[in-house]
Amino acid sequence: MIETNVVDIKDIGARARVGSRALAKASTHAKNVALGYIADALVENTNRIVEANEKDYRGASDAGASSAILDRLLLDAERIEGMAEGVRGIAALPDPIGETLEGRVLPNGLRIAKRRVPLGVIGTIYESRPDVTIDIAALCMKSGNAVILRGGKEAFNSNSLLASLVRDKIEEAGIPRDAVQFIESTDRALVGQMLGMKEHIDLMIPRGGAALVRRVGAEATMPAITGGIGVCHTYVDRSADVDMAVDIAVNAKISRPYVCNALDTLLVDSAIAPAFLPKVVSKLGEAGVELHCDARALSILGPASGPAIIPAIDDDWGMEFLSLTAAVKVVDSLDEALEHIETYTSGHTEAIVTEDYSSASRFQDEVDASVVIVNASTRFNDGGQFGMGAEVGISTDKFHARGPLGLTELTSYKWTMQGTGQIRE
Amino acid sequence: MIETNVVDIKDIGARARVGSRALAKASTHAKNVALGYIADALVENTNRIVEANEKDYRGASDAGASSAILDRLLLDAERIEGMAEGVRGIAALPDPIGETLEGRVLPNGLRIAKRRVPLGVIGTIYESRPDVTIDIAALCMKSGNAVILRGGKEAFNSNSLLASLVRDKIEEAGIPRDAVQFIESTDRALVGQMLGMKEHIDLMIPRGGAALVRRVGAEATMPAITGGIGVCHTYVDRSADVDMAVDIAVNAKISRPYVCNALDTLLVDSAIAPAFLPKVVSKLGEAGVELHCDARALSILGPASGPAIIPAIDDDWGMEFLSLTAAVKVVDSLDEALEHIETYTSGHTEAIVTEDYSSASRFQDEVDASVVIVNASTRFNDGGQFGMGAEVGISTDKFHARGPLGLTELTSYKWTMQGTGQIRE
Numbered sequence: 019m020i021e022t023n024v025v026d027i028k029d030i031g032a033r034a035r036v037g038s039r040a041l042a043k044a045s046t047h048a049k050n051v052a053l054g055y056i057a058d059a060l061v062e063n064t065n066r067i068v069e070a071n072e073k074d075y076r077g078a079s080d081a082g083a084s085s086a087i088l089d090r091l092l093l094d095a096e097r098i099e100g101m102a103e104g105v106r107g108i109a110a111l112p113d114p115i116g117e118t119l120e121g122r123v124l125p126n127g128l129r130i131a132k133r134r135v136p137l138g139v140i141g142t143i144y145e146s147r148p149d150v151t152i153d154i155a156a157l158c159m160k161s162g163n164a165v166i167l168r169g170g171k172e173a174f175n176s177n178s179l180l181a182s183l184v185r186d187k188i189e190e191a192g193i194p195r196d197a198v199q200f201i202e203s204t205d206r207a208l209v210g211q212m213l214g215m216k217e218h219i220d221l222m223i224p225r226g227g228a229a230l231v232r233r234v235g236a237e238a239t240m241p242a243i244t245g246g247i248g249v250c251h252t253y254v255d256r257s258a259d260v261d262m263a264v265d266i267a268v269n270a271k272i273s274r275p276y277v278c279n280a281l282d283t284l285l286v287d288s289a290i291a292p293a294f295l296p297k298v299v300s301k302l303g304e305a306g307v308e309l310h311c312d313a314r315a316l317s318i319l320g321p322a323s324g325p326a327i328i329p330a331i332d333d334d335w336g337m338e339f340l341s342l343t344a345a346v347k348v349v350d351s352l353d354e355a356l357e358h359i360e361t362y363t364s365g366h367t368e369a370i371v372t373e374d375y376s377s378a379s380r381f382q383d384e385v386d387a388s389v390v391i392v393n394a395s396t397r398f399n400d401g402g403q404f405g406m407g408a409e410v411g412i413s414t415d416k417f418h419a420r421g422p423l424g425l426t427e428l429t430s431y432k433w434t435m436q437g438t439g440q441i442r443e
Numbered sequence: 444m445i446e447t448n449v450v451d452i453k454d455i456g457a458r459a460r461v462g463s464r465a466l467a468k469a470s471t472h473a474k475n476v477a478l479g480y481i482a483d484a485l486v487e488n489t490n491r492i493v494e495a496n497e498k499d500y501r502g503a504s505d506a507g508a509s510s511a512i513l514d515r516l517l518l519d520a521e522r523i524e525g526m527a528e529g530v531r532g533i534a535a536l537p538d539p540i541g542e543t544l545e546g547r548v549l550p551n552g553l554r555i556a557k558r559r560v561p562l563g564v565i566g567t568i569y570e571s572r573p574d575v576t577i578d579i580a581a582l583c584m585k586s587g588n589a590v591i592l593r594g595g596k597e598a599f600n601s602n603s604l605l606a607s608l609v610r611d612k613i614e615e616a617g618i619p620r621d622a623v624q625f626i627e628s629t630d631r632a633l634v635g636q637m638l639g640m641k642e643h644i645d646l647m648i649p650r651g652g653a654a655l656v657r658r659v660g661a662e663a664t665m666p667a668i669t670g671g672i673g674v675c676h677t678y679v680d681r682s683a684d685v686d687m688a689v690d691i692a693v694n695a696k697i698s699r700p701y702v703c704n705a706l707d708t709l710l711v712d713s714a715i716a717p718a719f720l721p722k723v724v725s726k727l728g729e730a731g732v733e734l735h736c737d738a739r740a741l742s743i744l745g746p747a748s749g750p751a752i753i754p755a756i757d758d759d760w761g762m763e764f765l766s767l768t769a770a771v772k773v774v775d776s777l778d779e780a781l782e783h784i785e786t787y788t789s790g791h792t793e794a795i796v797t798e799d800y801s802s803a804s805r806f807q808d809e810v811d812a813s814v815v816i817v818n819a820s821t822r823f824n825d826g827g828q829f830g831m832g833a834e835v836g837i838s839t840d841k842f843h844a845r846g847p848l849g850l851t852e853l854t855s856y857k858w859t860m861q862g863t864g865q866i867r868e
Contacts, residue, residue: 039785039811042811043808043809122830124828124829124830128819128823128828130829135811135841137841137842138841220841220842221842236664241666241842241843259864262864265864265866266864266866269866269867270866273866273867273868360464378861382859382861383468384468386464386467386560386857388857388858389857389858389860390857390858390859390860391859391860391861391862392859392860392861392862393861393862393863393864393865394553394860394861394862394863394864394865394866395865395866395867397866397867398553398860398862398865398867399858399860403549403553403867404549404555404858405547405549416560416562416563416645416855417562417645417646417666417842417843418666418842418843420855420856420857420858421857421858422858430841430842430845431845432811432812432813432814432815432845432846433813433814433815433824433845433846433847434807434814434815434816434817435814435815435816435817435819435823435824436803436807436816436817436818436819437816437817437818437819437823438819439684439687439690439691439818439819440818440819440820440823441690441691441693441694441695441698441819441820441822442698442820442822442823442828443698
């Protein structure tokens with residue numbers, strides 16, 4: 019069985035390191051040609067990919083995988099075309115590598131410049147979605163980073179085929195196939211070993227659920243991007259435009275309830291609650307949202323509020339619902355809202371709806387999150403919306419990069435210094 | 444005894460976190476006033492500081508500390524005045540906090556901006572130098588970060604007094620004293636506990652020898668800046684100006700031999716070695732430098748080369764000498780030099796001396812180090828030389844920041860987004 023392959027993960031790491039050196043020097047043209055070949059190969063090999071995926075799908079289905087997992091696992095012609103389009107989109111983005119970030123001449127005539135370079139080798143651990151194989155491989159290719167891919171066991175056959183297509187195609191474009199490594203084994207012990215390979219992996223990116231992200235954050239010996247957990251509040255200030263606040267809250271909750279930038283807790287100023295709450299609850303109720311309300315919200319909504327409105331419990335505050343559920347709390351002031359957010363925020367996305375200049379300023383100054391929003395839906399914390407073109411994820415860390423992560427966030431820099439014989443006194 | 448104080452390090456962390464929130468909001472004016480008060484207090488309390496320091500000095504001397512440690516430990520009126528000047532210099536630097544790094548209007552009218560913010564709480568572990576207490580506290584104050592200071596036991600009395608002066612003075616300037624925490628105990632177990640406090644410390648900065656830096660790098664659960672280890676090569680290309688190469692090599696080795704940007708290995712192209720080596724060896728020999736030469740260098744220098752020239756051993760390549768010692772190796776090409784550097788670099792500082800355009804370009808493109816230099820001394824990898832005004836250290840990491848670290852490298856950013864009711868389709 020393929021799954022019991024004996025894999026020399028140190029050797030994989032060493033090969034990726036060597037591959038990374040060649041890829042770091044690859045021209046933008048070579049990288050874009052490789053991406054073009056990958057996109058074409060995906061479409062040309064649709065039948066083979068679907069076949070491999072069917073094997074995975076049957077296996078997961080037989081093993082009793084949930085419909086959510088099965089949906090994430092599935093590849094059909096349309097999704098494969100979508101993957102190819104994604105790769106072409108990444109090829110079309112500007113190459114971050116080589117950009118001069120700043121530069122100047124020092125008083126002694128030394129010319130210094132800060133030049134963008136790749137990080138080196140990126141490791142990624144992901145779960146049931148095989149499209150992550152292509153997505154991450156393409157992002158790493160464009161940003162000049164070698165990659166070590168470790169996918170979930172449900173998608174093993176799909177991932178294995180996709181990775182071998184990628185390796186073949188980059189080689190055709192003149193880039194060493196070792197720049198993309200796929201771990202041809204589902205042995206669980208390899209994950210722990212990978213997280214300990216600080217000398218071979220410069221950055222670890224987990225792509226999957228909260229448990230995976232937390233494990234990587236706790237165990238990785240190298241830097242890791244551990245975002246993606248969003249406990250998002252929207253505070254409706256007393257000065258808010260009620261209709262705008264309703265639209266924003268409803269959009270933040272229902273446009274895609276199972277993503278990290280969806281609304282979790284609605285904080286409502288007591289002065290506007292009687293006007294705002296019945297309206298927003300009616301719209302959210304129509305969309306099938308269950309609301310966990312504090313006592314003050316319940317008393318405003320009254321006894322006829324219906325089965326989808328239940329009393330909140332302590333655990334609702336700071337809960338990432340990832341479903342058609344939201345918590346509602348009435349507060350007496352901006353200060354109380356800020357305090358609640360400070361206590362429960364995950365540092366992902368926080369929003370205020372207000373017409374008051376000072377409230378807007380204070381909220382943006384004082385809330386500590388990757389994106390802090392006035393008068394818009396929290397759903398806008400997204401690399402695509404920011405114009406980054408492709409998204410690696412959303413970081414809730416403060417170190418290195420925060421918020422939406424695009425290609426430039428997968429880079430480092432080096433300083434160059436050009437002299438004419440300068441020595442130091 | 445003070446040293447056996449029972450310290451609640453979690454409480455210290457929690458207080459620093461609360462302090463960091465107030466400090467993050469402090470105005471540039473308040474931070475500069477605090478720094479001015481600290482500088483004045485240092486000078487006004489010279490006698491008290493000298494007295495506390497004498498206690499430390501006697502203790503360390505009685506315990507048999509080396510003269511290097513005793514020198515680092517010593518504070519006299521002149522050094523205290525120097526510390527005060529350093530603090531005034533940090534006050535005079537521009538405030539990094541609040542700067543807008545980029546901003547634009549998205550197609551839907553959302554206005555986004557990337558705003559520089561502090562990291563939060565910085566932890567620092569240092570050894571025998573009490574001036575680090577003031578240096579790091581001032582850098583953190585200016586960059587809006589709370590700090591937890593853990594100094595070496597030799598300097599305990601000095602550090603304790605300096606920290607209490609800092610805390611008193613920032614409070615006078617309206618900043619909570621909890622923004623600066625000093626661990627009032629020399630219990631060694633606290634270091635390990637501190638390195639595990641991911642929830643209370645956002646960044647760890649070790650200041651001291653290689654063993655401390657390595658320990659922090661290996662054990663810290665939070666991000667850490669672990670640079671400062673420099674194995675620095677200078678490659679003298681066949682096209683080099685011989686006199687320039689001699690000046691650069693001599694300066695890189697002897698201007699301050701015990702620092703991280705000093706020359707360790709001199710790589711010399713075989714075509715220029717007969718002209719270059721005797722000259723450089725004569726000058727280095729005059730300065731008392733011991734040279735560990737490979738066989739080809741030895742054969743060029745001849746048998747009359749003197750007692751300070753000895754055959755190199757394998758361990759000399761990749762050695763950070765931190766003394767009046769250097770290794771010398773003759774190579775046949777730029778490629779061989781690049782390969783040697785790739786094998787032995789610590790990623791700190793690498794230099795080439797050349798008059799050849801292509802060699803200069805290739806060296807800067809292909810060498811992977813924080814600063815890559817053409818025709819100048821490696822000693823220029825330094826925050827002061829870069830015009831940063833104050834230096835936290837030199838990072839050999841690629842994540843977050845690389846090379847000299849100034850105030851801006853102690854910051855993160857957040858995105859602000861201003862809308863007019865935008866919702867996502």
